[in-house]
Amino acid sequence: MGNAELHSIHVHPVKSLRGLxxxxxxxxxxxxxxxxxxxxxxDGGKVVTQRRQPRLALAAxxxxxxGGVRLSAPGLDxxxxxxxxxxxxxxxxxxxxxxxxxxADDAAHAWCSAYVGAGTRLVHxxxxxxxxxxxxxxxxxGETVTFADGYPLLLTSLASLDALNALMAEDGVAEEGxxxxxxxxxxxxxxxxxxxxxxxxxxxxxxxxxxxxxKMCGRCVVTTTDQSTGERGREPxxxxxxxxxxxxxxxxxxxLVPRSQGTIRVGDPVRVLE
Numbered sequence: 583m584g585n586a587e588l589h590s591i592h593v594h595p596v597k598s599l600r601g602l603x604x605x606x607x608x609x610x611x612x613x614x615x616x617x618x619x620x621x622x623x624x625d626g627g628k629v630v631t632q633r634r635q636p637r638l639a640l641a642a643x644x645x646x647x648x649g650g651v652r653l654s655a656p657g658l659d660x661x662x663x664x665x666x667x668x669x670x671x672x673x674x675x676x677x678x679x680x681x682x683x684x685x686a687d688d689a690a691h692a693w694c695s696a697y698v699g700a701g702t703r704l705v706h707x708x709x710x711x712x713x714x715x716x717x718x719x720x721x722x723x724g725e726t727v728t729f730a731d732g733y734p735l736l737l738t739s740l741a742s743l744d745a746l747n748a749l750m751a752e753d754g755v756a757e758e759g760x761x762x763x764x765x766x767x768x769x770x771x772x773x774x775x776x777x778x779x780x781x782x783x784x785x786x787x788x789x790x791x792x793x794x795x796x797k798m799c800g801r802c803v804v805t806t807t808d809q810s811t812g813e814r815g816r817e818p819x820x821x822x823x824x825x826x827x828x829x830x831x832x833x834x835x836x837x838l839v840p841r842s843q844g845t846i847r848v849g850d851p852v853r854v855l856e
Contacts (some may be wrong), residue, residue, distance in 0.1 A: 586852040588788050589740055589773040590763075595651045596620040596643035596704070597729045598631040600809065601767075606847040609791045609840050612710040612726045613734035614769055616645045619710070621674070621683070621729040622694055625701040629676045629729070632804045635698055637812040653690070655697045663690040668708040676729060681714045683707050683729075716839065720796045725839055733796055733837035737780060738768040745777035746834065750821045758817040764809045765818065766801070766835055772852050780836045789850030792841040800831030 594601030597618045608615040620643070622630040632638050641655035646662055654660040663686050671682040683705035685691075694702040707713055707728050716725045717732055727734050740763070747760035763771055770788060772780070783795045801822060806814050822832035 586772055586774040586854075588770060588846060588848055588850040588852060590771045591846065591848060592767070592769050592771070593617045593645075594643065594767065595645055596622070596641075596653070597629070598622070598635075598638040598804075599653075600639060600642040602644060606845055608845050609735075609843055610710070611734070611840055611843065612728050613730060613840075617769060618729040619707050620651055620686075621676070621705050621707075622698070622702050623672075623674045623705055625703075627672070627674045629674060630698065630702055632807050633802060636804075636807045636814055638698075639807055639809045639812045641697060653693060658693060658697055661689060661693045663687065663704060666706055666708075671708075672703075672705060674705055676714075677731070679714070681707075681729075683713070716796070720837075722794075722839075734840055735769040735793065735838040736767070736799055736835050737770050737772060737793075737795075737838050738763060738766050738835040739772045739775050739777075739780055741773070741775050741777040742780065742834065746818055746821065746826075749825050750817060753821055753824065755817060755820060758815045761818055762809070765805045765807070767804065768835060770838075770846070774852075781833075783836065783854050783856075785841075785855040786838075787851075787853045787855060788846045789844070790842075791844040791846055792855070793838040794841050796837045796839050798828060798831065798833040799835040799837050801834050805834070 591607045593614050593616050595616050624630050644652040646652045650664040652662045666684045666686050668684050672685050686704040690704040694704050710728050716727050750756050750759045786793050826833045
């Protein structure tokens, strides 16, 4: 795998909204700076994602120079939301786990509710070093994560996407494909590997930063959502179910946990340590 390198970087400031593709990003212990530090919740405190609201794919979140997050969506004026003061926290439910976060201002809640069409609030994770632990079955002591599904970073590879699209064509379901990588909402995309090579990785470096490969990523219905229209189909879950069912999960990509900190850049070499 001598010429593997970092093809692209993806940061999603608000979970399930469209994100950014910077040329470089700083890696913190809990993920890329700015990634999934904000999340939407319903009136009952449950996280609202594309699983329930596929049209969130059409809303976008950016990181303005002055801090906070800038929201934009069809039919609404853009809104810049400041980072809230950590005066008190609210308990939210993210896939059955209780996590504390800080509510954004009323303007943010009104904007999000207007777009979703139901009572929706925006929450910020003030202290990712303490708020949410990684699944203890796959974590080392002290490892934490933001509002990402479960791990600090998600890695995918272009070769594996090409292989998946080829399987779709072989199975006669290519009418939904070829699928773009944004269906999988990764943080880092690698090029120059063999298909599915990442299945066997345990430890890698991207540029100067070392990562532990925690576990394969089991995929959900979000991958069937066209990120440019919000419409749903059957793929890739249908094809993953036929060809990539591993340990009871439909697998695409690998979850990473940083072992060091630093800056990663598009074009950085990717090396497998073990």
